[in-house]
Amino acid sequence: MFLTLGILLAISVLLEGTIVMMPMALVCLLCLAILRKDWVVFLIAFLTGIFLDILKVQTVGERSIFFIIFIFLILLYQRKYEINSYPFVAAAGFFGALIYSLLFGYANWFWCSLLSAAITSILFMLLRGKLRPQKTQFRKINV
Secondary structure, three states: HHHHHHHHHHHHHHHHHHOOOOHHHHHHHHHHHHHHHOOOHHHHHHHHHHHHHHHHHOOOHHHHHHHHHHHHHHOOOOOOOOOOOHHHHHHHHHHHHHHHHHHOOOOOHHHHHHHHHHHHHHHHHHHHHOOOOOOOOOOOOOO
């Protein structure tokens, strides 16, 4: 499951760095932070920001700082709120993408934020479904 999210994160970094004007990496990092909840997420967020800044030929470290602060704030509310719920994921995706779009000068910031919230919710739903253990069906064997 984390390999799938890693591949999606790599693809989103390449897409966001070249053609897509939407915070795709933020969407993947948010899902990773909520599902993983450990220090590795901060390292991945830092490296993701560095790669994005290099691909966009901008000041190196700006997106890394934003990603790390955003992940820190999400994990800070872990004990206060249920961060594994769909409403929290959608709200965090919307507000994170809104602030990200405004800070880094993306056009159509409101629509990008709405689309990011929808994509975050769908991705979280798909990844969370993979985490659930599958029910095995036992057949009764007559001996």
